[in-house]
Amino acid sequence: MDRIEYQIISSLLNKETSIWKLIDLQDASLPEFFEKLKKMEEKGLIEIKNGRVAITEKGRNLVKLKREEMKCPECDGTGYEILKEIKRDYEKIVQNRPLPIEKYDQGYISIDGVLRRVSFMMERGDLHANIFVIGDDDFFSIASALTYVPKKIVAIDIDERVINFINKIAEEYSLKIEGHVLDLQKENKDFLHKFDVFITDPVETLPGIKLFLSRGVASLKNKGSGYFGLSTLEASRKKWYEIQKMIHDMGFVITDIRRRFSVYPDDGKNFFKYQGDVILGKKFYVDDESWATPM
Amino acid sequence: MDRIEYQIISSLLNKETSIWKLIDLQDASLPEFFEKLKKMEEKGLIEIKNGRVAITEKGRNLVKLKREEMKCPECDGTGYEILKEIKRDYEKIVQNRPLPIEKYDQGYISIDGVLRRVSFMMERGDLHANIFVIGDDDFFSIASALTYVPKKIVAIDIDERVINFINKIAEEYSLKIEGHVLDLQKENKDFLHKFDVFITDPVETLPGIKLFLSRGVASLKNKGSGYFGLSTLEASRKKWYEIQKMIHDMGFVITDIRRRFSVYPDDGKNFFKYQGDVILGKKFYVDDESWATPM
Known part of the structure; x- marks a missing residue:
């Protein structure tokens, strides 16, 4: 189990969650994330159904602490207040x-x-x-x-x-x-x-x-x-x-x-949305890792 | 007024504070900090007495918001909880x-x-x-x-x-x-x-x-x-x-x-304390900016 797997599993301890939400709770880039999910499903650590991810008993047994307990709830883990x-x-x-x-x-x-x-x-x-x-x-x-x-x-x-x-x-x-x-x-x-x-x-x-x-x-x-x-x-x-x-x-x-x-x-409004013309042009928008703004 | 001056003044709005505490509340290195303090005193923005710094009326008029208001009090501005x-x-x-x-x-x-x-x-x-x-x-x-x-x-x-x-x-x-x-x-x-x-x-x-x-x-x-x-x-x-x-x-x-x-x-136990032999030797300990660990 590496750090990304640990982040995913400890994020799922409380409840199943959508893939899109889970993306936000781990550090890997999108291609790495989807590859990781697939491997974890094969290993029987998680289950994926209709775009939602749940932890299995086998996965649950691997983790002792939930990540949410570490973040300050008062400021959403940012350390800063809003005026x-x-x-x-x-x-x-x-x-x-x-x-x-x-x-x-x-x-x-x-x-x-x-x-x-x-x-x-x-x-x-x-x-x-x-x-x-x-x-x-x-x-x-x-x-x-x-x-x-x-x-x-x-x-x-x-x-x-x-x-x-x-x-x-x-x-x-x-x-x-x-x-x-x-x-x-x-x-x-x-x-x-x-x-x-x-x-x-x-x-x-x-x-x-x-x-x-x-x-x-x-x-x-x-x-x-x-x-x-x-x-x-x-x-x-x-x-x-x-x-x-x-x-x-x-x-x-x-x-x-x-x-x-x-x-x-x-x-969900901000993801997987842009399919059309983007005025800055392709050279500024697309590289091998730009999965979130596909053209 | 630059960012360091702003940090110092807005940290002093609530109360006067010791120089050593104030060091912690701003971003500059020690030589820069002491130079800045001297200039601010000359400009009449602060007063320094017996190692304590206070804001003047002139200084107070420059600042609208206190920095402390920005930090989350719950986690001391870190975003993290302690188990x-x-x-x-x-x-x-x-x-x-x-x-x-x-x-x-x-x-x-x-x-x-x-x-x-x-x-x-x-x-x-x-x-x-x-x-x-x-x-x-x-x-x-x-x-x-x-x-x-x-x-x-x-x-x-x-x-x-x-x-x-x-x-x-x-x-x-x-x-x-x-x-x-x-x-x-x-x-x-x-x-x-x-x-x-x-x-x-x-x-x-x-x-x-x-x-x-x-x-x-x-x-x-x-x-x-x-x-x-x-x-x-x-x-x-x-x-x-x-x-x-x-x-x-x-x-x-x-x-x-x-x-x-x-x-x-x-x-105060950790500052300006080490005067003697340090086992790693001078080459690892001293450079032009190492004011906090003088030898």
Whole structure:
């Protein structure tokens, strides 16, 4: 039994669960995960029926402790609190958000996920800053601006609907946000060397990550900080090592990696959805491990 | 106001605090921290008296949110719970531990810090394993073995008192631990390619980290995981970048970095203490940034 098997089995101790939920509870990439499931079924450790996975008696006997007991229930294992005041406002605001469309590969993270990023950046000392948000269909710009701590926030997105929404809310709530429609593939000199902090959720191929982070680095004044989300689902350890090399070569010091900090809402809307045209083009979207965004 | 200044000021909003406590609440290395404090005093943002730092009215007006509000109080911002059963036993056991002596650069982390490491490794799927503990004056081997989850634990330490204590407790509680006296500078073939996981708190110079991690890597069977603690106090961003390069060059993928996860007990015993002979010798102990372990 290796670590992935242990993660799977100890996650199943309480109750059977859907394959899609289980994906989230372990560290392997999608191809590795499905191979592992198959092997565990063959060994009689688990049973799979109609997309749901249950532990067998044989599997149950292998594990002594449940993983859930280890995570703090108060903060969902993140270590961070959510500011109640901004949650109230942010929740109300995003009820009317433009819905994700596949052309732009959108798919927003959960409300609590966005708000925990605000807490994290605040606690790290990076909220009181000029902040550059690269791609903002999560409306992180709005969430962070609702604290009234940032000096100024510039949000860019290729989707006009997103930017119009941001600018409308910014005016309504007197938030220090400027939204601009921008295709990341084109450099814009207005946003060079102007910011203390950038934040982005890159497309998760190496060229995609490189494009997003390069724009982030170029936006920083001098030394600065970058925050970005990556998923483990589309990255084997080998690919992750390549990503790490790229981050290092770009001059970053990796100071914090917080796993399962931002999760997608558990409503199934964000997976296996994008089949059509994606505007950044195939070279940024597809590699051997991009099972979650198939084209 | 930069991120370090923001961290300092927002940490002082509630109450004045000692310089030593304040060190822990910000990210800069010690030389950077003391330079920053001096500048902030000159700018009238803080006042320093008898080793205690207070915020001024001018400083107070700069900050809108307290950082403490962001951290989960339930788990001390770590995201992890402590298993009650092993805490009870571990606490009782370490009451009789051999006291730290400077010859070996010992200085144990807090009880909760050790126990959170156990929870973290469990949740990451790495506790059900053959574990190699490199240097064990924290008695992590005992804490993790008390879960009865690990297959086997081998703990090595240069200090005979530590190893005798571990072996005595292992027998008393029927724990699967083997303790061996070993000077890390000498390779021992018995511990090559035998383990799934290693854990260590290296001496924090580049040669020191390299020595500890190399022994860790060599102990792993094939692919495996390593857990190690580093402090930010003795590392500027530049030094941290060098550490990152070394970790990368050794073939590690950095998958989790959890800040302020293990802290030293707040009793002042562990700082500015070692003035004498340290057995690993100067080359492993001293660099330009090692202010916390001066010789």
